[in-house]
Amino acid sequence: MMKPMLGEAWLAMGANRLRTALTMLGMVIGVGAVVIMLAIGQGAQYAVQQTISTMGSNLFIVLAGSFTAAGVRSGSAGGPTLTVGDAEAIAELDGVANVAPTHQGSRQLVYGSQNWSTQVIGTTPPYLDARAWNVVNGAAFGDSDVRSSTRVALIGKTVAENLFGDEDPVGKTMRIQQNPFMVIGVLGSKGQNLDGRDQDDTVIIPLSTAQRKVFGTPFLGSVRMIMVQAESAEAMPRVEAGVEALLRQRHRLREGSPNDFFMRNLSAAAESEAETTRTMSILLGAIASISLLVGGIGIMNIMLVSVTERTREIGIRMAIGARQKDILAQFLLEAVMISFAGCLLGLLLGLAIALGINAVTGMVVVISGSAALIAFAVAATVGIFFGWYPARKAARLDPIEALRYQ
Amino acid sequence: MSEAVIRVVGLGKSYATAAGLFPALKGVDLAIRPGEYIAIMGPSGSGKSTFMNLLGCLDTPTIGDYWLAGENVAQMDNDALARLRNRTLGFVFQGFNLLPRMSLQDNVALPLVYAGVDKETRRAAARELLAKVGLGQYAESLPNRISGGQQQRVAIARALVNKPRLILADEPTGNLDSHTSEEIMRLFGELNGEGITIVLVTHEPDIAAHAKRQVRFLDGQIVGDHLTEHAP
Numbered sequence: 001m002m003k004p005m006l007g008e009a010w011l012a013m014g015a016n017r018l019r020t021a022l023t024m025l026g027m028v029i030g031v032g033a034v035v036i037m038l039a040i041g042q043g044a045q046y047a048v049q050q051t052i053s054t055m056g057s058n059l060f061i062v063l064a065g066s067f068t069a070a071g072v073r074s075g076s077a078g079g080p081t082l083t084v085g086d087a088e089a090i091a092e093l094d095g096v097a098n099v100a101p102t103h104q105g106s107r108q109l110v111y112g113s114q115n116w117s118t119q120v121i122g123t124t125p126p127y128l129d130a131r132a133w134n135v136v137n138g139a140a141f142g143d144s145d146v147r148s149s150t151r152v153a154l155i156g157k158t159v160a161e162n163l164f165g166d167e168d169p170v171g172k173t174m175r176i177q178q179n180p181f182m183v184i185g186v187l188g189s190k191g192q193n194l195d196g197r198d199q200d201d202t203v204i205i206p207l208s209t210a211q212r213k214v215f216g217t218p219f220l221g222s223v224r225m226i227m228v229q230a231e232s233a234e235a236m237p238r239v240e241a242g243v244e245a246l247l248r249q250r251h252r253l254r255e256g257s258p259n260d261f262f263m264r265n266l267s268a269a270a271e272s273e274a275e276t277t278r279t280m281s282i283l284l285g286a287i288a289s290i291s292l293l294v295g296g297i298g299i300m301n302i303m304l305v306s307v308t309e310r311t312r313e314i315g316i317r318m319a320i321g322a323r324q325k326d327i328l329a330q331f332l333l334e335a336v337m338i339s340f341a342g343c344l345l346g347l348l349l350g351l352a353i354a355l356g357i358n359a360v361t362g363m364v365v366v367i368s369g370s371a372a373l374i375a376f377a378v379a380a381t382v383g384i385f386f387g388w389y390p391a392r393k394a395a396r397l398d399p400i401e402a403l404r405y406q
Numbered sequence: 407m408s409e410a411v412i413r414v415v416g417l418g419k420s421y422a423t424a425a426g427l428f429p430a431l432k433g434v435d436l437a438i439r440p441g442e443y444i445a446i447m448g449p450s451g452s453g454k455s456t457f458m459n460l461l462g463c464l465d466t467p468t469i470g471d472y473w474l475a476g477e478n479v480a481q482m483d484n485d486a487l488a489r490l491r492n493r494t495l496g497f498v499f500q501g502f503n504l505l506p507r508m509s510l511q512d513n514v515a516l517p518l519v520y521a522g523v524d525k526e527t528r529r530a531a532a533r534e535l536l537a538k539v540g541l542g543q544y545a546e547s548l549p550n551r552i553s554g555g556q557q558q559r560v561a562i563a564r565a566l567v568n569k570p571r572l573i574l575a576d577e578p579t580g581n582l583d584s585h586t587s588e589e590i591m592r593l594f595g596e597l598n599g600e601g602i603t604i605v606l607v608t609h610e611p612d613i614a615a616h617a618k619r620q621v622r623f624l625d626g627q628i629v630g631d632h633l634t635e636h637a638p
């Protein structure tokens with residue numbers, strides 16, 4: 001019963017191709033929007049999880065300098081404001097798990113005939129703990145390396161591949177700013193961060209070495225940034241407030257004067273970025289539901305026209321033995337098939353656009369089988385819901401009236 | 407006398423019109439035995455089509471009883487009526503009523519689809535019947551590729567495909583020229599020879615002369631019922 005009816009529904013759709021195609025348009029747009037919505041929404045979710053898990057949790061950073069009300073960063077007149085001493089004082093605060101003063105910048109690495117430009121981070125051992133970053137080959141440097149400014153380096157996977165190729169980098173000597181550095185370890189892979197930057201494209205060296213040999217700071221002991229990790233998410237607000245109060249006191253800022261440092265909660269930043277994306281996907285969801293509604297009404301409309309046009313055909317079918325449920329099934333199937341065809345095209349359109357968004361903006365999109373499943377379920381529901389009334393109208397025709405219809 | 411395949415008692419049908427109820431059929435009694443070949447005659451508007459539609463279970467009577475193959479049709483629901491139309495009888499229309507988008511073979515096989523018969527059997531049966539009505543070579547053609555007389559033969563093949571006990575035909579030659587009409591009537595004659603009961607409506611005496619029995623309608627009533635004198 002089902003198979004010959006499928007063939008007939010296909011024929012009926014093909015009998016009026018332009019009309020069928022126009023009818024499907026609403027479904028195509030609706031399903032396309034659903035697919036994009038899910039791809040972006042799930043992408044945002046994934047990106048946040050990814051970022052938080054690779055960045056480390058409960059982190060915030062303190063930056064030297066201040067932001068005016070207009071958002072313009074202005075360095076404090078007396079030069080750099082954050083010091084290693086500040087970092088040591090923060091470490092004493094209650095609820096703080098790790099503190100790492102850092103100084104970073106972009107530099108050229110040279111090994112043999114290879115060279116590679118990358119981000120160089122000068123920091124202290126707690127940095128690796130704060131970012132839950134482990135060394136997969138070799139070993140990390142310790143506090144003694146920082147104290148005696150040894151020229152040792154940990155390199156990211158991308159650096160290892162580009163500078164050393166197939167060689168084992170551990171124990172090799174490369175140059176940063178003419179200074180020889182011995183590679184003592186390779187870092188585990190972290191992949192891209194939320195902005196699409198490759199986190200494995202980096203070199204980590206002791207802070208003091210960085211300041212002396214690589215960046216050449218005029219004030220030894222001053223740093224651009226301090227990374228702070230709280231013991232828990234609950235401790236975050238307390239630690240942030242504590243750090244702010246401590247630094248204002250240490251920097252002898254009078255009441256009412258602005259901070260000469262800036263604090264940024266990294267986890268919250270990732271969350272808020274994801275929130276923006278989520279809002280966008282809710283907007284898409286609204287477009288999707290409206291398109292699906294309009295698409296459904298379009299299907300209902302065209303099916304009603306089709307039932308009227310084919311009244312005589314329905315009469316003939318009834319005269320040779322079609323039951324009401326046969327006629328109902330035939331028209332319902334036709335509506336669902338239009339809906340499915342629209343869904344399939346919408347799925348392809350949505351996929352293409354989602355991939356396009358990813359290619360152009362670098363935004364993370366996740367394309368899952370569940371999205372396709374949801375799209376098909378939606379299409380079937382729309383087809384059955386909006387096809388029901390016309391199909392029932394067809395099934396309830398009086399055979400003799402239908403046969404008389406011209 | 408074997409049991410009647412059709413028996414109607416006091417069958418009446420009134421249509422609601424602007425001028426009130428119009429009685430198109432006023433209490434008709436008739437019994438038709440298996441194997442009979444009946445022509446229904448009568449002037450236009452005398453109720454012949456109304457009567458045929460009731461016999462074909464396409465319409466429901468206002469009053470009276472109708473037994474088809476021993477079953478009381480008045481007490482049946484829609485599905486049971488559809489089943490009778492599908493299996494017990496075959497209806498042939500004046501205007502052929504083939505489905506235009508389907509091949510002749512699919513047209514002939516369509517009643518089998520509603521009977522739940524599998525594809526291979528449907529194909530074989532449709533082919534066999536098309537061959538029987540002399541149109542085997544057109545199986546894959548669309549209805550608009552063949553003449554009116556050929557279309558009517560396809561319609562008859564469709565009416566026969568589910569092996570019905572009787573064929574009801576309302577002016578089957580009404581749209582055909584006299585030569586083609588003769589061919590159709592020859593086909594009906596053969597079918598009757600195979601034992602199928604046939605009831606057909608016609609305006610033309612020489613068409614009616616093919617039947618074995620002639621029933622005359624006037625103003626919604628039967629006014630004459632006799633055997634054909636010189637059956638060909």
Ligand SMILES: Nc1ncnc2c1ncn2[C@@H]1O[C@H](COP(=O)(O)OP(=O)(O)OP(=O)(O)O)[C@@H](O)[C@H]1O
Binds near residue numbers: 421423450451453457
């Ligand atoms: N659906 C209807 N509504 C109202 N009146 C109808 C309807 N169908 C038929 N009639 C009337 O009932 C009467 C009988 O009609 P019917 O079609 O049975 O006649 P007929 O004998 O088949 O005529 P013809 O030889 O022209 O086909 C006619 O007067 C017709 O106008």
Ligand SMILES: [Mg+2]
Binds near residue numbers: 454455456576
């Ligand atoms: Mg008539």
